[in-house]
Amino acid sequence: MTSIRFLTILMSLLTVMFILTGCGQRQINDLAIVTAVGIDPGDKPNHVRISVQIVRPADIRGQTGAPSGGTGEPIYSVKAEGRTIFEAIRNLGKFSSRRVYWAHNYVIVMNEQYARQGISDMVDFFSRNHELRMNTWVVVTPDTASEVISTITGLEVVPGEAMDKLFRYNRIVSQAPRTNLMRLQESFLSRTSQLILAKVSLIPRGISNKKPSEYGSIEQVELSGTAIFRDDKMIGWLSGEETRGLLFFVEDLQSGVMSIACGDGSDGRATFELNEFQHKAQPSWEDNRIHFNIRLEVNASLVESGCQTSIRDMQATWQKQLTEQLTQEVEHIIDLAQNKYKADFLKLGETFHNKYPYEWKTIQQQWDEQFSQADISVNTSVHLHTPMLIIKPMISGKQEESK
C-alpha cells in the first residue's frame, strides 16, 4: 500500500509541476543572445553607455527547413545609458523584445576614455554576473565601442564570433595578448603585476564588391596592440610590434616573424619565422638591489630570402643580427615598462615574489618604484635553422647562364 501511496504522491507532484510550468522558464528562442558588448562613457557625466550586439538566430542560420521568419539583418545592435552598468543594461529592457542573455557573449569592448577613467566597476559587474563565461575576451579600443561592436567584420555572420576567431588565430601574428575575463581578473586582483588588455581598432581595410576601386571603403576590426593599465586605469598603448616583446613575458608564444636587411650589399631583406621560444626571467636580490636576468632562446628559420648570397655564407651574420634585433625588442619593452609607464606589466614582480617571498613583503609597497630602478639584463640567443636544400639564393636560370 505504501508504494501505491508513493505513486499517487509522485503523480500528483508531477501534475502540479506540469501546471506550474512557466515560472522561471524561458525558451531559447525567447532570449536576446548577446554576442558582443561595448562600454563607452555616457553622454551625461558619470554615465555609462552600454551597447550590445544581439543576434537574430533566424537570419544567421537562414532556412533550416522551418519557415525562418528572418529580416535579413543578422545582428541587432542597441545601446542604453545608465549611471551604472547594471542600470544601463536594465534600460536595454525598455526596447529589447526579448530577455537580454549574456551567457554566449564573445567579447567585451571598452572605449579608451572609459578605460582611462577606471574599470573596477566593469570588472566587478562582469565577475559578479553569473551568466557570463570566464573565457569572454576583453579588449580596449581607441574608437567608439558601440561602433566596433556593430561593425560587420570578418567572414563570420556574427561579428562577435569573428572577433572570437580573431583571438584564436592571433597566435600566428603575435601582436596582441589573449586577454579574457579570467586573465583580466587574475591581473586585476594580482598584487604584483599590472593589467594589460588587447587593443582592437577599426581600420578601413575591406574592399566593397560593388566599388572595388575604392579601397578601404569598409572598416574592419583589427586586433593589434596592447592597452597598459596602472591599477584600474588605463595609462597608455603599446603598438603591435612592441606587443611581441611583451608577449615573451606573459604568454607562450608560438610563432613570430622577423625580417632583417641582407647585409651582403644588396638591398634585399631576409625574413625569418621565429618559433620554439624559451623564456626565463631569473630574479636575484643582492645588496637591496633587484636584478633580473632575462634569458630568451628562439629558433628561427628562413622563410623568404631576397638576398644574393647563399645562406651558408650568411648564417653567422644573420644569427648575430637576429639576436641583436630581438634583444633590442625586449630591451625596448623593458624600457617602456620601467621608464615610460613605470608599471610592471611584465609579470616580473610575480617571479620575484615567487623566489623571494620574505623580501617581497618589505618592498611590496613601493614595488613600482623598485621595479623602475631594477637592474635588468637580457640574454638572447637565436638558433638559425634553414631549409638546407635551398642554399643558394633564388636567381632566375637565365641570369645565372649569363654570369
Added chain:
Amino acid sequence: VDSAAFHSKPIYFSNDYQLNKLLIEERLGGSIDLEQREFCSPDASMSGVYFYIQGLADSAEVANTLKSLLVYSEQMAGTRSGVDSATRFQSYISINSGLKLTPSLEDAILAILSGDTVILLQDSSNAIIVSTRGWNSRSVDEPATENVVRGPRDGFTESIRTNTASVRRRIRDSNLRLESMVIGAKTQTEINIAYIEGVVKEGLVQEVRSRLQGIRIDAVLESGYIEELIEDSPLSIFNTIQSTERPDKVAAALLEGRVAIFVDNTPFVLILPTFFWQSIQAPDDYYSRYYMGSFFRMLRYFAYVFSFTLSALYVMIVSFHQEMIPTGLALTIASGREVVPFPVLIEALMMEFAFELMREAGLRMPKPIGSAVSIVGSLIIGQAAVQAGLVSPTIVIIVAITGLASFSIPNYNTSFSIRLLRFPLLIASGTLGLLGFVAVVFAVLIHALSIRSFGEPYMAPASPFRPSDQKDIIIRVPWWKMKKRPTLANGTDNRIGPDQMPEPPESQDSRSDLFPPIPSDSSGLQAAEPELLPMEQPTKNKQSYWFRRLSGK
C-alpha cells in the same frame, strides 16, 4: 475465486460400463467435436466405447489403435477372465507407446480434452487412455521478436513439447529436469519448470514451485499471466522476469543456474531470476567474436541511456540551461525554434506522442497496409510538421534518435519500460530543469536498486558488486576467459578447462617445419618424411595447441 470449484470431490469409474459411458457423455455435454463410438469384437467377447476430440487427436492414430484393439481382443478372448479387462489389456498388449489406465473420471475427461483417446471397456472400472495427441500446430520458425545475425534460427512454438524438446536438444545432460504442473481451473494449462540439477541456485526451484502452486486462476492463456502472478515487485515498471522466444537463450540461462518456466500454447518462455543487464545482452554477443560482442553491447548501453534521457536533456537544456549549449549550436537551435509556437516541453511531448502512435499503429495495422503507416508517419512527423512551423527540426532529430535507441534494446519489455519512464523524466526536466531531471533519474535508480527478482538483487552484479561476474556485464570477455559460472549458479565446477586460450604450435624454427628441406637425391613429395611434420615434433614443456587438437587430448 471459490476454492470449492477447484477441489471438487473426485469421481471414480464403477464396474458398470453403461454408467461410465453416461458419466463421460454427461460431463462433456455432447459437444459437436466429441467423437464417440461403440465397438464390439467379432465374437462379442468384448465391447466398449471410445471417445476423442476431433482435431485434437490424430485420426490415423485413433484408427490404428482401434484396429489393434479389435485384432488383439480376439486373441485375448477367454484368457484369465475375472481380472479387470482394462488391466488385462494393458499388460498383454501394447498398441501405443503411451498407454495408461485411470480410475478417475477427471483424468479421463482431461485426457479427452488434451487430445488423447479414452477407451471404456466392459467389466472394467478403469479407463484406458491412449496417447493420440496430434493437432495442427505452427512449425518451428524464426523468432519474430528476437533476431540475430549469427546464431540459431529456431524459435519456440505454441506446443510445449516441441519447446522443451528444443531445449533438451541443446543440453543433453541427465541432470536437466522438467517438472510438470497444471494451472488454470478452466484452461488446465500445462506448465513445465526446467532446471539443471546441481547447477541451479539452491532453493530456487522450491521457491518457484511454491509460487506456482499458490496461483489460483481460471485461465492461463499466455506466460504473461504466470509472470504477473509470481513477480517479486508487481508494482515496478521494470520486468523482473525475462521472457524469450529463443531456445538458445533458455539453454544458456539454465546453464547459468536459472530456472525456465514453459507454458503451453505460447512461444514465450520465462527465465528467472532476471538481472537488469540481461535485457541489454543479445545472443549475438556470445556467438560473434568478443570484440564485436563487447562493442555492440556497449553501444546498447549507450542506446539505453539515450532513449531514456536524450529528449529530456534536450528539453531541459533548451528551456532552462541555455548557457550549457555551445554558442554555435545554441544559435542553430534558436533559429529552428524561431517560429515554433509551443514551449519545448509541449513540442517534445507532441513528438514523442506522435512517435509512439506511429509505432503502435504500425504494430496493429494489418500487414498489407502496414507500410502506409511509415509513409504517412514519416511525412507528417518528419517533414510536414517542420515545414508548417509546428515543431523545430532539432526535436525531430532528437525524437528519432530516442526512438532508434529504444529499438536497439533486445528485450521488448525493457524497451517498453524505458519508453514509459521517459515521460515523467521529460515532464520533470521541462518543468524543473536539471533539478527535476536529476530527481527523477535518481528516483528510478534507487527504485531499480531496491527491487529483487526471486531474491536476487535486480541490479546485480553491479550492485551488490560481484567482481567475478563483471566479465559478462559491460563487455563480454572471450570464452576462454570465462572460467567460472556466474555467482548465481550452484556448484563449483568450471565452465571451461585450464589453458583454453588457443596459440600457434611451439617450434624452434617454424619456417623449416612448414617447408621441410628436400633431400637432393630424391624428388617430389616422398622426400618429406612424416616425422618432419610439425605436430610430430616433440615440444619443449607443454604440448602444443595443435598437438592437443589433432591427437584428440
